[in-house]
Structure formats: structure tokens, C-alpha cells
Amino acid sequence: MYAIGEFVASIGDVPVIEDGAEIRLRSRDNFAVSPLLRKALAGKAADLIVAPRDVAELRHVVRQAVRLRIPLVPRGGGTANYGQSVPLAGGILLDLRGLDGIIWQRDGAVRCGSGMRMDLLDAALRPRGWEVRIHPSTRKASTVAGFIAGGSGGMGSCGFGMLRDRGNITALQMLSIEAEPRSLELRGRDVELVHHAYGTNGIITEVELPLAPAWDWREVILGFPDYLSATRFGLRLAKEAGILKKLISIHEAPAPSMMRALGGLVPAGMTAVFTMLAPPTRDAADDLVAEHGGTLISDHAEGAGPYGAPIYEFAYGHGLRQIQKSHPQTTVLQGMFPAEGLAESLARVHRRVGHAGPMRTELFLSDGEVVP
Structure with missing residues (x-):
């Protein structure tokens, strides 16, 4: 043809x-x-x-x-x-993975080729005390431009919001697809012309991002007696701006037991909350757990848990992939909830469709509001 x-x-x-x-x-x-x-x-x-x-x-x-x-x-x-x-x-x-490498790095900012793999970018930034603000659960394979062109949020979104929120993408360089391709530099709100457009209106060649201080993140798995008590805790944690966190991921029973790699770590019948917490504000987070009746199940350095992968590979879309390893016919119905009346909305949906299967909920910020 x-x-x-x-x-x-x-x-x-x-x-x-x-x-x-x-x-x-x-x-x-x-x-x-x-x-x-x-x-x-x-x-x-x-x-x-x-x-x-x-x-x-x-x-x-x-x-x-x-x-x-x-x-x-x-x-x-x-x-x-x-x-x-x-x-x-x-x-x-x-x-486009050949267009990789860091072009420049300074305190709080980096510019790199579009094909730079996200885990390699973070590894290069960390010796100077910085990390990418937001990354997907597929960090080991995703490229920076692939995430920006096709993604919307991920690890870090509970603190910094979605990629589309102001300030999370500084600039993009793109190549137009025409008889004589043009190189265009987009900055500020103009980056939204290419972000989440899947490469349909141009090819991203360079990306400039703001950075966050790198913490020695702890992967903390918490147990709650039921989904609603876990969501009350998660919503409170998401609103606590002073607590440093990178992930709030809620998994109603029996979802944790359906993830074979967890090896039965979460007791049967418990709803699990997967979190990533930073040491400087850990005491405040632990107080919040106690106030909401949570139980500490697991606490390990990032990537060092007994489940064989970083905890974020059990969250977002990756969580379903873990479930499908042993339950290949299982899939999800995905929805996004409005910020207003959040706890009530989650409870109402749980009452109406909870019989169909467990609820899995990611909490993040969008336009300054907590959204699941």
C-alpha cells in the first residue's frame, strides 16, 4: 500500500x-x-x-x-x-528512544531528549539531590516524552497535581510533520498544545521539567478494616499539605490477595493503602494512621520490599497488570470523581457497584483539589 x-x-x-x-x-x-x-x-x-x-x-x-x-x-x-x-x-x-540524554541540569530544573527513559533520568538527577516531580508506574520503560504525550499523572501527583497543572511542564521542543519540518519551542501554557495529544500534532524532541528535592522514600503498606475507613484516611492524607508523600493508592479486599507478587502480605479481608512517605514528616503521617485506625503492614526503602518491585508497580494501571497475572479475565471500569462531596460520592458508588468487584482508588491533586 x-x-x-x-x-x-x-x-x-x-x-x-x-x-x-x-x-x-x-x-x-x-x-x-x-x-x-x-x-x-x-x-x-x-x-x-x-x-x-x-x-x-x-x-x-x-x-x-x-x-x-x-x-x-x-x-x-x-x-x-x-x-x-x-x-x-x-x-x-x-x-524515538534514540533521542535521549540530558542536555543540561541546574538546581530545580532539567532539559533532556524526548527519548530519555524516566528511571535513568531520575538516577542521573539523584546525585545532585533532585528527582522528577511526577512519574508513571511504568518508569522503568517509559520515556519522558511518551509520558508527557500520553500520560496525565502518577507518582508525585498527590503532591504536585497532574501534568496539565501549571508549572509541571516548563517547555517542550517539537518537530512539525510537514514537507519541510519545523522545530518549535513551546513554553508556559503553550505546552498544553502537545501534552496529552499522543503525538498526533507533532513529535516532541526535547523536554524541560521542574524538579523536586529527592527523598529517601519509604514504601509503606497500611491495613484498614474496610474500604470506607481507608478512603477517609486517604482523603485526609491527601489534604495534609505538610506531609511529604508520593503515592496514595487504596485497594479494597480482595484486590491485594489477587496480586500474586504480594504473597499474602495483606491479611485477608483488609483494605490496603499503598503509600510512599518521606522521613522528615513520617511522625505526622504515623499519627494520622493511628487516628484513623490503620495498621502498619510493611515498611521498606523504595524498591526494597519483599514483593519484588517498587510499590508503585502495584498502583495505577500497573495494579491491574499485577492482578491479571493470576486473574487474566479481570479488567476495570475506570472513573474520575468530582472534588465536591468526595467521601459521599465514593461511598454511594461503593454501595451501588461494590458487589461487582473491589474498588481501587488513586488519590491525586487536580487544579488544587483532591480527586480520586
Whole structure:
């Protein structure tokens, strides 16, 4: 359908992958969490994978793809849950992980290539006492631009809000997709033109982000007798601006026991709250736990828990992936609640649909309000 041979000949030594099995494998993201998407996206794949090593090669690739009218699908780590990076009409899967590396770092800010993997970015920042404000549960695979183009929030959102909130993305450099691609610098509110657009209106090439002080985070698992008492605690913790936290993730029984990697750590019948807390304000957090009748189940340094992965890999979309390892037919119905009357809304929904399965709730800030 497309002039793939002519395209490959026109881009010189830019790396390409033409193996059909590899292309089919990498044309998927994590849409398997949804039975509807499994059906809708079955058989969808690119014709070719192209992996430019720098912006100059990317510009040449875009120029030739536009000339030959071949679709481009920009892609980072391919960790999306909803099919955003699946090629629907064949064409070229554009692997942007070669555009990595830190361009500059100063106190409180960093600029890096769009293909920089998020865990490697944090590892490079930490020796100077800084870390990325917000990262996804897929930090080990996600690229910075992939998260910004397809994500909305994650670890750190209970303190800093969503990516779309003012100040969480300083600037983006993007390349337009046209006969002669243009490099554009977007700053301030203009970054919203590209954030959460899935690469459909341009290709992100550089990202500039504000940073947060790096803490020696503790992964703390708490137990509560039921879902509603756990949510009352979680909502209070989310509103305590003075307590340093990076995650508030609530899992009603039997969801924790459905996560095989937890190994029965959470007692049967208990609702678990997965948190990440910083030592300087830990006493205040412990007081809050006691006030709400919570029980300490586990307390470990980040990534050092007995469950074999960072605790954030049991939260957000990653939590379902953990459940599906032993319950592959299980999926989720996802909703977002308004800030007004929050506790009452959660209780009402729990009464009406709680019989269908356990509730899992992530708490974060959005426009300054606590939202689950």
C-alpha cells in the first residue's frame, strides 16, 4: 500500500527494523487490559520500524515520509494502556528512544531528549539531590516524552497535581510533520498544545521539567478494616499539605490477595493503602494512621520490599497488570470523581457497584483539589 522500499532507500543508514515478528510485537502497547481494545486492535501493526539517532535523522525521516504519504506513529516505551501508540493504518512506527540524554541540569530544573527513559533520568538527577516531580508506574520503560504525550499523572501527583497543572511542564521542543519540518519551542501554557495529544500534532524532541528535592522514600503498606475507613484516611492524607508523600493508592479486599507478587502480605479481608512517605514528616503521617485506625503492614526503602518491585508497580494501571497475572479475565471500569462531596460520592458508588468487584482508588491533586 505504501512505497516502503523507496522510503528505506531514501533515508540512508538510519536504523530500520523490517522483521515481521518484531514489528508486530512492538506495534502493541498495553491495550490488552481491555477486552474491547483486544478485539478492536487485533492485527493492527506498522509496516516498518524506524529508529532515528538524533533530530537531524528524525527530520530527514519525517521529510521523506511526508513526501511519500506514509503515516508516522511516534512512540517511546510503548507502555500506554489504551492503544494510543498502535498504528491503525500501517506505515512507520517511529521509535524515538534514540533521542535521549540530558542536555543540561541546574538546581530545580532539567532539559533532556524526548527519548530519555524516566528511571535513568531520575538516577542521573539523584546525585545532585533532585528527582522528577511526577512519574508513571511504568518508569522503568517509559520515556519522558511518551509520558508527557500520553500520560496525565502518577507518582508525585498527590503532591504536585497532574501534568496539565501549571508549572509541571516548563517547555517542550517539537518537530512539525510537514514537507519541510519545523522545530518549535513551546513554553508556559503553550505546552498544553502537545501534552496529552499522543503525538498526533507533532513529535516532541526535547523536554524541560521542574524538579523536586529527592527523598529517601519509604514504601509503606497500611491495613484498614474496610474500604470506607481507608478512603477517609486517604482523603485526609491527601489534604495534609505538610506531609511529604508520593503515592496514595487504596485497594479494597480482595484486590491485594489477587496480586500474586504480594504473597499474602495483606491479611485477608483488609483494605490496603499503598503509600510512599518521606522521613522528615513520617511522625505526622504515623499519627494520622493511628487516628484513623490503620495498621502498619510493611515498611521498606523504595524498591526494597519483599514483593519484588517498587510499590508503585502495584498502583495505577500497573495494579491491574499485577492482578491479571493470576486473574487474566479481570479488567476495570475506570472513573474520575468530582472534588465536591468526595467521601459521599465514593461511598454511594461503593454501595451501588461494590458487589461487582473491589474498588481501587488513586488519590491525586487536580487544579488544587483532591480527586480520586
